[in-house]
Amino acid sequence: MRNRHTVATVLALAVTASLAAAVPATAAPTDAPGTCPQLSKSLKWYGENREQLQEMIDERGSCSDPSGPRPVAAFDWDNTIVKNDISEATLAWTLKHDKLLQPADWRATNKWLTAAADRALTEACGTDVPAGEPLPTSKDTGCTDEILDIYNTAETSDGKPAFEGEWNHRRTVPEYVWLTQLFAGLKPATLTSYARQARAENLAAPIGHEQTVGTHKMAGYVRYYEQQRDLIRTLRKAGFDVYVISASMEPIVDAWAGGAGFDRAHTIGIRNLVEDGKLGYDVEGCGDVPDGGGEALTYMDGKRCWINQEIFHVKGADAWKKQDRAHRIAFGAGDAETDVTFVDDATAGHLAINRNKPELMCRAYDNADGRWLVNPMFIEPLPRKSGTYPCSTEGYAEPEGGSGPMHRADGSVVPDQRDSVYGG
Template sequence: MRTLLATGLAAVAALTAAAPAGATTPARADHTARAHCPRLDANLPWFGDNRAKLQKMIDERGTCSGKRGPRPVAAFDWDNTVVKNDITDATLAWALKHDGILRPRSWRDTSAWLTPAADKALTKACGTAVPVGAPLPTSRNTACTDEIYEIREKSQTMAGEPAFAGDWDHRRTVPAYAWIPQLFAGHTPAALTSMAKKARAEALAAPVGSKQTVGTHTIAGYVRYYDQQKDLIRTLKRAGFDVYIVSASSEPIAEAWSGGVGLDRAHTIGIRSITEHGRLTARLKGCGGAETGRGDALPYMDGKRCMINQEIFGIKGAAAWKQQDPAHRIALGAGDADTDVTFVNDATGAHIAVNRNKAELMCRAYDDADGRWVAQPMFIDPMPRRSGTYPCSTTAATLPDGTHGPVLRADGSVIPDQPDRAA
């Protein structure tokens, strides 16, 4: 259980000028007083007036507001939101190059949704000569590496056959995401974090724009922290916000990176594996009553809301899937993909949408229903402007059964198609 929200701002209020005795509201027009409030770095470029929007929210919700009550919460996705590129890809690539995957008794044990075709392809490519629980020689076995990475990347085998099948809620989980922590079964959490730290060192040292080869796959070879997001997190913390990472990466992998922005393990939420005798298993912890062990409830889409409600606000059971009242919602949410859209939309103060041309997220960002959306091009190597419009009125939203439909506002009205403007 994560540490729940503090009951007041008393501990952080000392960081700001004290209000006169009996004052009921701060002197918001006092520019001298506001000059001492935590400020975003004016030398770091943001798109349009985004820095000003975020500063306004920090001033309204943070210690300089003079308000009493629970600490406001900010929640950030990780990959391509706080950093450029994907730390799970970087860690898996490092593990495959260094024989970091242990042979399972059966590949079907790694996922309840793995198809017979995928089981057959992995068994053929990776072989059975290595004892169960011993490292697979993926550094030398290109076929094994390719099958693993193709399933990670495309949810299919190298022959193009589906790797996962069955029923799951497409707004709560995706089997390919669950499969990565399941692949590391048999390791201790510390061992997985160690692999992630080694991958981190290589990715941070690699030149921006570099590529790496994994089997015959070519993927990004570098990762970089976004300076603007590091500064935002630092400023939020100074202003009294409780800041969390909520990632669909395996939690031991996310923990290897989150310290780089000043966040500890208690403020790093990821996919959580069930351990036995101190070692990771292929069973995953659920959320909101979805405790099957299969991975039915990941920090993914609606699952990120569930994890925030359960782990930060202490809301248990089925209620964790519901949008809460404003007092029990995050003040700031930041994400880059449709996997983040639910929790980012839940934010009451600012919704940061880092633009990777993901339709459901950008439909909400450009519709800007509450006037608090912050649409931001990627800080490094931004995506080109999308041609045409996002299909907000027809197919931009993912439905629980995996089909697509229109993106709806809170009142049930349909968001019209939106052009790409933050690029």
């Protein structure tokens, strides 16, 4: 049973309607003027989180101001709307079913891939399979293990760095880009069909199931969080315009999004360029970052850029900047560092699913604006983190790499924080 704790971070989300973060649009009507849609009371939330979320909905939904602009809510996908990672589930399925294609040159797949990684992949996967043909990864554990080691650890199986060079560490991660590039040569619809088959397999597997891929153990199940599906439905009924902003590829998210009521117009993920009907190595850019090798993913500050660009229609370099309240989301939810910037941008409420990710949890527990909520994972929550989050010294990921002190908007340093919202 989940432990109960008194939580300083579970504070009122109430905020006046004048602070609306919205896209100019007509709010969807509710069943009766002044009546707000209600979150289910049969689904368990931590502490008073459901009540605080309901208060935010009451304050900012069309039930409060039917004539006002439509507020925007944005959710991360992996480990926020679902338990576990749909990109990794899809990768595992493709490896087990021989669906990845041999590249002409491993070094060409990713601009940051090292010569050592190129050699390791070439040796492990061989050159007998012609370029563009499926690799026999279901039986060739050496090839499968090398791919998984490089993706999971950014190192080859024998411990050599797999990526090198320079990149903005708040905008991209080379191994995240490389995961998308492994699917090059497939049609987007084909990748979506693979993701659907992975979805069926992972939804059917029991909670806690592990699968063996190569010689690696990986999570073998995924579940939608019913609390999040209920929250998303309620937000929509209350007039919110609700989006997914994910660091998974859009063709993969497309296979899952409908299960939480999202259509393609409300799904934002990594977008690889399509060449002759097939996915290529290049990735769409954002703001003033052009299309290219994946320098501007839907990752950390990149999620802000993509929200600003796709939802609020902010163009160029300005898309990377924190916008005025009228051009920011009202509510944001995430579980990791990749989500911290856009969730912090929200004007009415921030929901952090606790996976012990330092930068997000430093922001959440500091609760500078009094609108942060923390909830343990709804399935298999983590126990309390030992010690403190080192917010004052290592709480912020620096663009050039490494970490430094986390600062509030006023310049003050966020003190170290203790984990106080966790599972039993």
